[in-house]
Amino acid sequence: MPIRSCNCDNVCEICLGEALELARIYIDTLKGDLGLKNIHLVYSGRGYHIRVLDQFIMEEEAELRGEVLKYVVGAGVPTKERRDIPLGYTNLFNNNLVRNICHITGKEKIEGINPKLLKDIIKNRNQIEKDKNGNYQLGIFRSKIGPRRYENLLDAMARINLSMADGKVTIDLKRILRLPSSLHSKVSMRCVEVKNSNTFDPFKHAIPKFVQERI
Numbered sequence: 001m002p003i004r005s006c007n008c009d010n011v012c013e014i015c016l017g018e019a020l021e022l023a024r025i026y027i028d029t030l031k032g033d034l035g036l037k038n039i040h041l042v043y044s045g046r047g048y049h050i051r052v053l054d055q056f057i058m059e060e061e062a063e064l065r066g067e068v069l070k071y072v073v074g075a076g077v078p079t080k081e082r083r084d085i086p087l088g089y090t091n092l093f094n095n096n097l098v099r100n101i102c103h104i105t106g107k108e109k110i111e112g113i114n115p116k117l118l119k120d121i122i123k124n125r126n127q128i129e130k131d132k133n134g135n136y137q138l139g140i141f142r143s144k145i146g147p148r149r150y151e152n153l154l155d156a157m158a159r160i161n162l163s164m165a166d167g168k169v170t171i172d173l174k175r176i177l178r179l180p181s182s183l184h185s186k187v188s189m190r191c192v193e194v195k196n197s198n199t200f201d202p203f204k205h206a207i208p209k210f211v212q213e214r215i
């Protein structure tokens with residue numbers, strides 16, 4: 001993931017935890033906003049796959065799959081008129097925006113965000129507050145950053161949001177997904193279906209027996 005709190009080169013508990021958190025947010029959107037029901041979460045061995053098996057979406061072509069992906073991850077900046085309406089997609093985008101802003105460590109190289117802006121984002125992120133309805137108030141943060149640079153930030157975050165998920169797997173109808181119970185050879189972890197995302201821990205539930213015995 002291009003924005004994550006850890007600094008590892010492969011996968012670690014921190015980024016896997018953040019990937020799971022993101023997967024849960026995506027599942028909430030698939031269910032709540034898009035009305036999909038037959039959703040399975042699978043730990044792939046080094047990340048998470050969300051498998052949607054609702055019949056009508058299974059029959060859809062790549063184009064609609066791409067639209068669903070873009071909506072769920074927040075890959076488009078809401079229009080100026082919609083930004084003032086704290087509902088639906090605007091809320092989804094703002095939540096993702098604030099989530100990214102809070103996870104930035106300062107070491108990232110993000111296209112469209114220069115080091116000075118990155119610094120100012122971190123310096124001013126404590127200005128973001130929630131109102132009584134639980135919606136983020138971005139006005140003070142926006143004025144501290146400046147309107148032009150704020151637009152740059154929104155554009156950059158929309159691009160980052162898309163790269164937080166593996167888009168190719170989503171839209172490519174010919175991809176073969178890793179089968180639960182198979183082994184991911186790079187990390188020696190098993191692919192398993194996550195039955196309860198509240199208690200799932202890949203370091204407990206996806207380490208194969210022969211590796212555990214070695215430890």
Ligand SMILES: [Zn+2]
Binds near residue numbers: 008009012016
């Ligand atoms: Zn990590």
